[in-house]
Amino acid sequence: MADLKTFRFVYGGTTLYFGPEATEKAKDHLVGKKRSLIVTGKRSAKDSGALDDVLKVLDELSIERKIYDKVRFNPTVEIVEEIVEELNSFGADSIIAIGGGSVIDSAKLAATAFAEGRKPEEYLRWIARASKHLFLVAVNLTHGTGTEVDRYAVATITRTKEKLGTAVAYPDVSIDNPKYMLTLSKSQTMFTSLDALYHSLESAVNPASNVMVRDLSRVATEKIREHLKSAIERPRDIETRYMLLYASMVAGIAIDMAGTSIIHGLEHGLSGVVPELEHGAGLAIIGPEFIKLLYSVRPTETWEVMRALDPSLRPSPDDYEKAGEALRRFQESVGFNLRLSDYGFNEQKIREAVEVSWPLYDSRRFPGLPEMSKEDVVSILRKLL
């Protein structure tokens, strides 16, 4: 540890700057821009110091800016449409997203819808295929999303409560600066890292995975196992934040290559119906039950990652119960013990969530998984109330 080097590489369409000097080093990419719309949420951009850093860069480069700060978590297409309007009225030549997954995903969708003159919903329903976008810089404020190095964006269609994901745009430049993680609350620290953990597990188990995805996922899981507890105990420790941010970024590359799986598919339904449910919390509530299913049908792939949590696991379907237990125990060890009822879920809301998430859940099913009806899924979730 203690080697908090700032480094840079190009992955996909993104030039990523990672480390404590990332913001300063990324500056050159904005040279020549005239008008930037800053997209963010209410507080974290300010609290983390990221907004000040970005404003300083914009001042130095004499770039006009306007701030749109209305993105909340689990954002809707209406928010995205508002951002598109702002881009139009401000005459922006660039967009700087400062936030976690919700902010960056909203900005990705807006940058694309703006450049192509289409509705965000068309991308979410895979009617339109994104081929260009407004120049987009992502300043990532959580160690969970991975969206700073992937093509994906997730947003909710309000009238149907569908939370949908689509491939839309890599940020042109992304900034992963561990300084900005120091102000994450205890629960944000936990939920975002658990999100990254499920990115690792699910990308590895997805039939689209490959040896590289599974190695990256294992590396990310090792770092989360090693550092999450201390980050919760010592939130202002930058070395720990550096490692968790690194884990999240690496897991982001893994999902970019292979996608997620049924746990994400189902969770998007749950937090679509109860928007107060943080994505990472939703995943961790249902994860240990559903990892058993995945382990029983793809034991080798799941084991390749989960052995980083429990080295005594074997790559055999017989170990599926043990795998669920290992995951549950790890979550408990970092203090996670929430249940669906903590977020006001009841039988009816579960049914609603399963209904809403079914298309997404179903699209992430794969050959070999046991046939499950909605009723089967409801009965698993009922145990998690």
Next chain:
Amino acid sequence: MADLKTFRFVYGGTTLYFGPEATEKAKDHLVGKKRSLIVTGKRSAKDSGALDDVLKVLDELSIERKIYDKVRFNPTVEIVEEIVEELNSFGADSIIAIGGGSVIDSAKLAATAFAEGRKPEEYLRWIARASKHLFLVAVNLTHGTGTEVDRYAVATITRTKEKLGTAVAYPDVSIDNPKYMLTLSKSQTMFTSLDALYHSLESAVNPASNVMVRDLSRVATEKIREHLKSAIERPRDIETRYMLLYASMVAGIAIDMAGTSIIHGLEHGLSGVVPELEHGAGLAIIGPEFIKLLYSVRPTETWEVMRALDPSLRPSPDDYEKAGEALRRFQESVGFNLRLSDYGFNEQKIREAVEVSWPLYDSRRFPGLPEMSKEDVVSILRKLL
């Protein structure tokens, strides 16, 4: 194992296709080209089947081609200049390199020198800074080079015997197809994988390394440890080749991020003076002695990778002898036991090699390494005769 998936991703300036269907899947990138110069060596492009596959693609796309097949290992600037002349006289709009490091590196230098109208030597001496190059496809035929995913090229300046490396160009498209590895001889199999192993070790220990470099290097080292012996025993096993090729590619990303170290610096001198010395063999002859030095000054970083060879190592400078021994034992376990005298080295040639490699060796020294005179290095090498 047995999951020989073909996958694709963008790293640096390269779109890489990896896997048994890589060649076919990369085809689209050549659409629109009219005249390709194929750069290759005498035999491996034919023996491996890669040349036939490429010619088939060119036929399908009605692309005119000319074949230049005079690249040998440890190529010279004269060879690169000849390729530039061929590009000019043929009026090429693209260059397809089919071969190992020597072929791809020659093509990188030629593609750049051609596009910028400068001499290859200017890049090798870092006088010219490369900023554009002719469209370059690399079809990689060894699991050692890493050059298919990095910016670097190495060539020898004949009159001074200097073997120099420079940052010049990422291939635009690279193809890593394990099918083409099945015809590598036993010694090629060994030497190229040992090259990849030293890419892992040296990039990790380079002060420019970072957590990602060290994780990638560890992953590559694990795969080499796990699969090299079986590849030598069962050369036609595609699963083993897939894994070794993957290790080499991952180590290539690691060197692209962090560069190599003194072992590569010194080896380029040895094979500059005795061109019959295969690069991987040269590394493996001197590696165990010099890894001790590196371990003693950067124990944590070296350990992060070397623990994949010997889990009993500790990240302590005290373990430097043990680290050298672990490396030597691993090399012996795959049948490597060559010495400098096997390649006709004597005291005088060692001195000549140290003289020639000194600038490169010296440039890869870093703070903390004990001061060593040329005489000190000669006396280490003398023990390896």
